Amino acid sequence: MGDKLAHWLYETLENMSKRPDIILYNSKVRQDIQTLEPAGNTQKRQKEYVLKKFSLCILILIAGVFLSVIMWIKSINSTEIVDNLVKRNSYGEGSSLVELVASQNDKSYDISLVVEEKSFTDEEITILLKEFEKKLEKIVLGENKGFDRIECDLALTASIEGYPFSVMWITDENYIDSSGKLIQDTLDKPQETMLYATVEYYDESGDRISIEKSWKCTVYSKVLRPDASQIIHKGVIAAENSDRTNEYVVLPSQIGDMQIRWSYPKSHMALLFMFGTPLIILLIYFSMDRDLHQKVVEREQQMLMDYPEIVSSLALLLGAGMNVQNSWLKIVNDYRTKREETGKKRYAYEEMLFTVYEMENGVLQVNAYERFGRRCRISCYTRLSTMISQNLRKGSTNLAQLLTEEAKEAFENRKHMARKLGEKAGTKLLLPMMMILGVMMVIIMVPAFRSVL
Helix, strand or coil, rough: CHHHHHHHHHHHHCCCCCCCCCHHCHHHHHHHHHHHHHCCCHHHHHHHHHHHHHHHHHHHHHHHHHHHHHHHHHHHHHHHHHHCCCCCCCCCCCEEEEEEEECCCEEEEEEEECCCCCCCCCHHHHHHHHHHHHHHHHHHHHHEECEEEEEECCCCCCCCCCCCEEEEECCCCCCCCCCCCCCCCCCCCCCEEEEEEEEEEECCCEEEEEEEEEEEEEEEECCCCHHHHHHHHHEEEEEEECCCCCCCCCCCCEEEEECCCCCCCCCCCCCHHHHHHHHHHHHHHHHHHHHHHHHHHHHHHHHHHHHHHHHCCCCHHCCCCCCHHHHHHHHHHHHHHHHHCCCCCHHHHHHHHHHHHHHHHHCHCCCCHHHHHHHCCCCCHHHHHHHHHHHHCCCCCCCCHHHHHHHHHHHHHEEEEEEEHHHHHHCCCHHHHHHHHHHHHHHHHHHHHHCCC
């Protein structure tokens, strides 16, 4: 399916009045393909390369759209208004702007509605106030059993969700601060103090009402107790260890006096796929061109590394009395034997082999060597082809000496290039080394800080 769509897209773009040549016939891509594979039809190979990119991007697009649709369908239910009920904000949370869609037959209308916060009648406030006072005492005590024995921090909340009341607290700053925390961890003996609260609310007519409340507290030395998260975590571990022969872990619905409801974290994969798919397609599309060009760069580096050996071999064979063509053929035959044994290809020797094929097909030696230099696209190989072609044209006898000098210079250049590659590799290792150093510092410093605290 991806291949058919890729061909259809390619033909559609090609038949446009203004063809996007930068996509279909990118000159840099064509040059890289021709450099890597000089033989054969470059235009055909470029088309196959573009079709391959199109096919991969289309498959990713289809997968992204498919997953986004599934996630969207699953989220449709959450947009439906059940029984035409729109929830108000609780008292004190303020009004909210709700965007609605009203549907009538085949038409729909976008409606904006300002929903005011929930209000209470005086009768409701009276009932709620009694509930609020009971809940307030329970919340304020926190982990303490009663005001006659305060040994844990109090939870001096300013409000309780769902109730139209606000609370202001006054404490004895010698023992309890304004947030409810016990100031002194240890006491020689229990201390009596007072806790005052002012409960404020607005009645049905909008008048502000205040109610004063107070509690006599006995403060003891502070007791350190685990928080709710630690208690729940401990309970879960106990449940997991209770029966490991069972296929499932039964999570507790109640731990101590806490009722627990369990769920997995919410997933936002639909949005991730929706917005991430186009980005991935763009990255893959252009990264393929970058990878192709990187192969050209690697080819150039490999050919530069092989150049000194090729030149020195030619100089050695010419010095032994062989002519240029036989020396060239000898190097190529040795490479062919080595390639059959190892299965590894070397770009420079492949170009030399291609030159042999050209000469076997009737191309003149001079032209074949000159075309070899142009295909290599590297100055040193162009210089080599020029020396050989000039030797064949003029019949000079000092080619072996020129190649020997060229080989010496090439070996020196290879040393410099190897040194640069080593420095480049060292630079690449700098970031991982810094990251490892940071991890080591964290490993060393965290226990040290904990021991100090």
